[in-house]
Amino acid sequence: MHSLKHIAEKTVIIVLLLTLAATVYLTQQAMDRYQSIRFVNREAVFLPKGEVLKWLSMGYRGAVSDWLWIRTVLYVGRRLMDEDNPYFEYAVTEGTIHDEIRQVRDEEQITQLDSVYLLDDHLKGLLHRFESRGLVVHVYPMLERLTTVDPYFKFPYIFGGVFIMMETGEITAARELLEKGYRYYPDHWEFPFYLGWIQWMYRGEMDLTQKYLLEALQCPGCPDYVGDLLLGLTRNLGSESFAALYLSGIHESTDNPEIRRQVHRLMIELQKSPGAH
């Protein structure tokens, strides 16, 4: 009959549409799973330079920097916490990431750190572990780009200057990033505060640490424990106590759960150590 044919036709069309939609969706999923390995090491390199990105964003720098930030977070998350990815193990142990890691660990910077003599070996072993060294090689270029697009986006500076730095030991890059943030936020106490930490913990530059802590205290809203730290420095407080004090300060300075967790772990380890109070 006339209408039966009509219904049959309509059914075929609907089924066809659904099948195509399903195919599109499923193939996309499959490709994503596969392509995550590839992109694991190539991401930042394909981004144009910060200045170019800034101008490409036109009036939308805030949103573009957010997008870049989310990409950075996803990149770091995948690299540092990617347990679900079956190919990750392989990439780390034998694949391209392995090469990246090796390349970085072979570099000079590690040996330079050995020259920091103010810290005793115990502290060094605790604070210079850098377990993720080489894994997130492209983070700093990504952070550099996004802070060029939106220099007033505060958290990436801190993320790169504290969290990533303590995971990977990229001291120079971290310092440069914090200094850039400090330039744009000269009255935000966090910047000199973190710079002071880097100077003490990883460079042994006590004078610089003192200078930075002073600058931090001059910033509005600077918490009291920074003053305590400065006092501890001038009174030559034992390095482990000073480290514990500074770490607790860092813990207080941010809301970010990732940083807090990282610092908290270190603080616990410190407490367990023989030299602590």
Add this chain to the structure above:
Amino acid sequence: MAIQTEQLTKIYTEVTKGGLVQKKRTGVRDLNLEVKTGEVFAFLGPNGAGKSTTIKLLTRLIFPTNGRAFVMGIPTARRVAMRRVGYLPEQPNIYGYLTGREFLHYVAKLCGLSNTDARNQAEILIRQVGLEGRADSHVRSYSRGMTQRLGLAQALVHDPDLLILDEPLSNLDPIGRKEVRDLILELKKQGKTIFFSSHILSDAELVADRVGILNMGKLIRTGKMDALDAARTSSVEITFQTDETTRARMDLTHWDAVCQDMNIMIRIEDAGDIPKTLKQIEQWGGKLVSVIPQRQSLEEYFMAELGR
């Protein structure tokens, strides 16, 4: 003087071939037109003669290349000239998303009426053009005829003294045409002046006091309708009855006679000869049946004028 133009000229410049060639086209040239207050003036001419151009010049839609125009004594260069003019475009286009009522209200406000007056006038006009039932429907649902009526309403909503109508009778069915013709005559009775263009000559014949003929941008003739009538009347047809005896007595050699049974029809050229002729027929004993002036149709007259 309701409408007056002085050497009104509009030359269109068309830029073709990527801006290199400028083609000039005459819309209307050196138009000297006068329309008296209170009369109905029909503006005739073939398509492309310049009728719409003239109307657009009078309604400030386009601007003259040369010359001036006045409506109700005010130069068309001034905005206020349109206060007393009601204009109905050919095949009016009206915003579909408005209802008839909303549209009339809007137009009334544009003409300077206050909110309340605008609302009242809109109501009056809705009734006047017979759109009560559909006044709250969106214009996009209107038929051609309804849109035309709404168009007329918006031309009248501010009670103008002069009406300028572009082809108001075209695209209407005979009933519609009659309604519009009646409206024109009604408006004339109210003392308004009506200026309309048309290519339906018979309608012009039925309502116009004066006529103007436009061809290729030039006004070739104006005149009273009666005068045109007179100019056109070319012959008179007289029919009368006879019997055998009467027939024999007649001398029909002068005339163009056609005989059918006992009816004879003759044609005389000069209307002035009618009394003489009738007397003659009476003398012969013929029984008068009819006297019908055979006018050259306005169409034929028109074509003849154009051909000149």
Add this chain to the structure above:
Amino acid sequence: MRIQAIAANTFRETIRDRVMINILLFAVGLILLSLIIGDWSLGQQVKVIKDLGLSAMSVFGLLIAVFIGIRLMVQELERRTIYILASKPVHRWEIVVGKFLGLASTLAINVVLMTAALWAVDYVMEGRIDIGLIPAIVLIYVEILLIVAFAIFFSSFISPTIGAIMTLSVFIVGHLSDFLREYVEIYPDQGFHWFLKAVYYIVPNLEKLNMKIAVVEHLEQPPHVFAYGLLYGLAYLSLILMLSILLYQKRDF
């Protein structure tokens, strides 16, 4: 008031525009979506929500300017509804201004709706609404009006398609204006320098109307940033509207 009548009519015409409603829904959807997107930002949800919200508003406005702004006068001419309008005792400029104000009113309603959505999302995230966003939103609105003015201007003497492209180009160059300025400093060479400077001043500097980052990051701004931005935007758009009016003044309909 004739302008008011024309504006009210244009408001009625545009407020129901399908294209605009779709784009509005999209913008609101994006604003709501920012709640989810924010989850990936490692604690920066508030910034993401505000950045995305303000950007969605701006993009919405740009699209409306191009799609509706271009059509605003052109449609009257194409559909010949202009005949009844322009033959009334109204000035040509009243028609242009009235139509512009009508669309501006519609856009204002839309911006208010999007602001409400943004504040709703903000409230979900922060537990309070950030009134400090208002200056940026006002300037976004002014920027949109400026683009609409350009759309009307271009469409008065070029075809709608090219006009749309030109309007978009103005938007792009307008945001690159500061880059131009930096470039000018680098090239003190006389001839080129003055040319670039001329271009810099002629092209609208849309970054002057951009306070998005400033309000989201709560940066300290001297009070004149908003005031001058507002003045700049309003003055510029009035200028462009006037040019459009001049073009329509002697136009044959």
